Amino acid sequence: MSPKVSDEYKxxxxxxxxxxAKSVFxxxxxxxxxxxxxxxxAGISRGALYAYFDNVEHLYMELLQxxxxxxxxxxxxxxxxxxxxxxxxxxxxxxxxxEQIEQTLTQANSEYFLSIRxxxxxxxxxxxxxxxxxxxxxxTVLFQSGTKxxxxxxxxxxxxxxxxxxxxxxxxxxDTAHLGAEKTRxxxxxxxxLFSLREMLRPVSGK
Amino acid sequence: MSPKVSDEYKxxxxxxxxxxAKSVFxxxxxxxxxxxxxxxxAGISRGALYAYFDNVEHLYMELLQxxxxxxxxxxxxxxxxxxxxxxxxxxxxxxxxxEQIEQTLTQANSEYFLSIRxxxxxxxxxxxxxxxxxxxxxxTVLFQSGTKxxxxxxxxxxxxxxxxxxxxxxxxxxDTAHLGAEKTRxxxxxxxxLFSLREMLRPVSGK
DNA sequence: TTGAAAAACGACAACGATGTCGTTTATAAT
DNA sequence: ATTATAAACGACATCGTTGTCGTTTTTCAA
Numbered sequence: 001m002s003p004k005v006s007d008e009y010k011x012x013x014x015x016x017x018x019x020x021a022k023s024v025f026x027x028x029x030x031x032x033x034x035x036x037x038x039x040x041x042a043g044i045s046r047g048a049l050y051a052y053f054d055n056v057e058h059l060y061m062e063l064l065q066x067x068x069x070x071x072x073x074x075x076x077x078x079x080x081x082x083x084x085x086x087x088x089x090x091x092x093x094x095x096x097x098x099e100q101i102e103q104t105l106t107q108a109n110s111e112y113f114l115s116i117r118x119x120x121x122x123x124x125x126x127x128x129x130x131x132x133x134x135x136x137x138x139x140t141v142l143f144q145s146g147t148k149x150x151x152x153x154x155x156x157x158x159x160x161x162x163x164x165x166x167x168x169x170x171x172x173x174x175d176t177a178h179l180g181a182e183k184t185r186x187x188x189x190x191x192x193x194l195f196s197l198r199e200m201l202r203p204v205s206g207k
Numbered sequence: 208m209s210p211k212v213s214d215e216y217k218x219x220x221x222x223x224x225x226x227x228a229k230s231v232f233x234x235x236x237x238x239x240x241x242x243x244x245x246x247x248x249a250g251i252s253r254g255a256l257y258a259y260f261d262n263v264e265h266l267y268m269e270l271l272q273x274x275x276x277x278x279x280x281x282x283x284x285x286x287x288x289x290x291x292x293x294x295x296x297x298x299x300x301x302x303x304x305x306e307q308i309e310q311t312l313t314q315a316n317s318e319y320f321l322s323i324r325x326x327x328x329x330x331x332x333x334x335x336x337x338x339x340x341x342x343x344x345x346x347t348v349l350f351q352s353g354t355k356x357x358x359x360x361x362x363x364x365x366x367x368x369x370x371x372x373x374x375x376x377x378x379x380x381x382d383t384a385h386l387g388a389e390k391t392r393x394x395x396x397x398x399x400x401l402f403s404l405r406e407m408l409r410p411v412s413g414k
Numbered sequence: 415t416t417g418a419a420a421a422a423c424g425a426c427a428a429c430g431a432t433g434t435c436g437t438t439t440a441t442a443a444t
Numbered sequence: 445a446t447t448a449t450a451a452a453c454g455a456c457a458t459c460g461t462t463g464t465c466g467t468t469t470t471t472c473a474a
Contacts, residue, residue, distance in 0.1 A: 166382070
């Protein structure tokens with residue numbers, strides 16, 4: 001008499017299921033994906049899948065958090081690069097993501113967040129809120145530390161610039177998700193973004 | 208022996224159905240809306256509704272075009288205002304829309320366009336493409352005519368600025384649609400936008 | 415090797431939505 | 445009034461998805 005599999009086994013299995021789910025979400029987006037799809041993709045039974053996840057929404061939620069976990073690391077304090085370099089790096093990373101948007105959860109993410117509207121009004125503090133705040137905050141901190149170090153001389157409040165930046169990226173991602181990277185001219189738009197950021201942040205030259 | 212109702216009657220009825228559909232879409236968004244919902248809202252039978260619209264997607268498509276019809280008028284050539292005034296007017300109009308985003312089809316629009324992904328890849332020229340091009344073009348023309356009149360001295364290509372502007376607006380609308388206008392600080396972000404536009408377009412002062 | 419407990423299975427009932435189609439009702443020309 | 449025709453109705457068969465639950469299989473400790 002005993003519990004039957006290690007907790008590690010269960011974690012591995014869960015991760016496998018999340019991988020299967022991810023490839024379905026990449027192919028079909030969030031809204032059109034069903035539990036059935038995930039079962040088929042994972043080659044697992046109905047009962048087994050439901051033992052791990054209650055429904056598609058929970059499934060996506062867990063996948064999202066799992067993926068976010070990986071991406072947190074980007075904004076670690078970094079003294080090798082100037083603040084402006086860190087900013088342009090981040091911007092280019094976003095650009096890369098858009099240029100291969102088919103291999104990205106961007107579209108599914110948008111669908112997911114849009115679908116939460118009803119559930120959200122009840123609660124108030126949702127993961128999507130937290131997520132938005134987190135990224136805005138990370139950028140704000142970056143701008144502020146750059147300012148303290150004398151590398152930036154912002155002409156607008158740091159937080160305002162952060163939000164502005166996030167809005168632009170979200171919009172370009174959305175448009176690119178359904179029109180494609182060529183149609184939206186991702187590369188050009190990124191130039192325009194950097195132009196704007198330079199005007200807002202005034203990075204001191206040479207730094 | 209004869210046809211039974213005037214073609215005008217049918218148009219009126221269609222418009223009524225579109226109104227009913229609109230109020231459902233406002234309440235439930237695109238994805239969650241069913242033909243049944245529209246029947247209930249319109250107080251009409253199944254057969255009648257299907258006589259006018261094949262399915263939800265067609266229904267939304269027609270609604271979208273109907274609504275767009277109304278909004279085309281904004282960019283008429285206008286000599287009473289400077290180009291910069293026209294631009295700020297447009298920006299403020301967008302702001303208004305976001306501040307009452309609950310009464311707006313913004314959310315449903317995003318859902319709708321995101322849901323088209325599969326159908327789109329086949330065709331290539333979809334309404335969403337046309338729509339994007341139309342707005343980009345309208346803004347580009349506005350910037351160019353302002354430049355010719357000597358009211359603007361753009362530091363980037365007009366079309367680049369247009370796309371950039373559209374991306375930002377789309378992003379802020381998306382974020383506002385699921386976080387609310389207070390959370391995203393719409394008003395502040397619009398300030399930041401105007402700051403950027405001023406730097407990009409260099410409107411000559413006094414004009 | 416055995417047996418208890420957990421994990422995996424898959425049949426099934428229930429639901430909600432879809433699109434069709436035979437029937438009924440309303441319209442307007444005769 | 446009559447009648448041909450179209451509009452409106454709503455019952456119905458169908459489909460895909462969901463979540464459950466009794467059964468079978470696997471796992472590991474004793």
